[in-house]
Amino acid sequence: MSDFLNAPETPHPPGAPVRHPRAKGTPRFPDGPQADPAGSHFERRIRSFQPRRSRVTAGQADALQRLWPAWGLDIDGQHVIDLTELFGNDRPVVLEIGFGMGEATARMAAADPDTNILAVDVHTPGQGNLLNLAEREGLRNVRVGNGDAIILLREMLTPDSLGGLRVYFPDPWPKKRHHKRRLIQPEFLALAATRLGPGALVHCATDWEPYAEQMLEVLTAHPAFENTQADGGFAPRPEFRPLTRFEAQGLEKGHVVNDLLFRRVEHLMEHHAEHRVEHQDQPPTGA
Numbered sequence: 018m019s020d021f022l023n024a025p026e027t028p029h030p031p032g033a034p035v036r037h038p039r040a041k042g043t044p045r046f047p048d049g050p051q052a053d054p055a056g057s058h059f060e061r062r063i064r065s066f067q068p069r070r071s072r073v074t075a076g077q078a079d080a081l082q083r084l085w086p087a088w089g090l091d092i093d094g095q096h097v098i099d100l101t102e103l104f105g106n107d108r109p110v111v112l113e114i115g116f117g118m119g120e121a122t123a124r125m126a127a128a129d130p131d132t133n134i135l136a137v138d139v140h141t142p143g144q145g146n147l148l149n150l151a152e153r154e155g156l157r158n159v160r161v162g163n164g165d166a167i168i169l170l171r172e173m174l175t176p177d178s179l180g181g182l183r184v185y186f187p188d189p190w191p192k193k194r195h196h197k198r199r200l201i202q203p204e205f206l207a208l209a210a211t212r213l214g215p216g217a218l219v220h221c222a223t224d225w226e227p228y229a230e231q232m233l234e235v236l237t238a239h240p241a242f243e244n245t246q247a248d249g250g251f252a253p254r255p256e257f258r259p260l261t262r263f264e265a266q267g268l269e270k271g272h273v274v275n276d277l278l279f280r281r282v283e284h285l286m287e288h289h290a291e292h293r294v295e296h297q298d299q300p301p302t303g304a
């Protein structure tokens with residue numbers, strides 16, 4: 018397989034950031050992602066990411082414009098997604114939250130063409146990079162979502178629609194006052210449990226040990242999930258998960274990496290099967 022580390026650039030100065038002179042209010046990429054990645058058009062609440070305006074390279078900008086119509090998905094919270102239509106087949110769909118620059122996502126998609134990957138992030142340069150990788154490798158089983166995975170799960174995915182969930186190196190939010198921003202929490206798991214089908218694999222990894230302990234605690238405590246490890250602990254990194262960019266940085270700093278592999282149980286108890294999708298013609302504006 019070819020080197021995934023960097024997607025090819027178009028013939029502009031390599032890595033050069035691109036400025037887009039445009040009138041106020043006009044979209045940054047007219048044919049590219051439309052939804053405000055922070056989802057602030059939809060609602061306001063504590064988020065697991067820091068909305069930021071990132072510089073994109075010429076190659077990423079080109080990909081966002083050219084490839085978004087084929088590979089992109091705007092997470093606008095305003096419509097329910099038919100995953101069979103989105104991927105053009107009814108193979109299982111795994112949701113990856115926070116793909117970063119997308120190298121690991123592209124590798125996993127290439128290695129397993131029978132699994133569809135719905136890869137979601139708010140990071141525009143990463144979206145451009147993953148689009149370029151998808152085109153270069155001819156990946157038909159990847160879609161690139163722009164926006165907050167919570168809005169996607171809650172508003173746009175139907176119950177039992179996912180065959181798996183991957184959360185690799187989510188932002189660790191190490192400061193105590195920021196712990197509430199961590200993604201893997203009981204409320205998130207309660208929502209995810211309703212969108213995952215019976216037997217779906219939940220795979221998390223982190224290089225931040227206190228967060229790994231928190232993940233283990235909340236996943237173990239949630240009745241919708243069971244640990245695949247007989248000893249009830251962390252899992253060895255499965256071969257199908259490549260090293261990620263963020264992981265490599267953590268390892269350089271001497272961090273310990275932990276994987277967690279849980280399964281959604283066969284039957285959800287009644288009171289955990291809430292969070293039904295109700296399509297809203299008029300989504301709420303910021304609260």
Ligand SMILES: C[S@@+](CC[C@H](N)C(=O)[O-])C[C@H]1O[C@@H](n2cnc3c(N)ncnc32)[C@H](O)[C@@H]1O
Pocket residue numbers: 065066114115116117118137138139140143164165166167185186187188189200261262263264
């Ligand atoms: C620390 S990076 C890890 C990236 C990649 N998985 C890796 O290991 O290199 C975490 C990523 O999760 C994204 N993220 C955090 N919360 C998210 C959310 N609610 N929806 C979508 N993406 C999110 C961030 O934008 C960021 O790119």
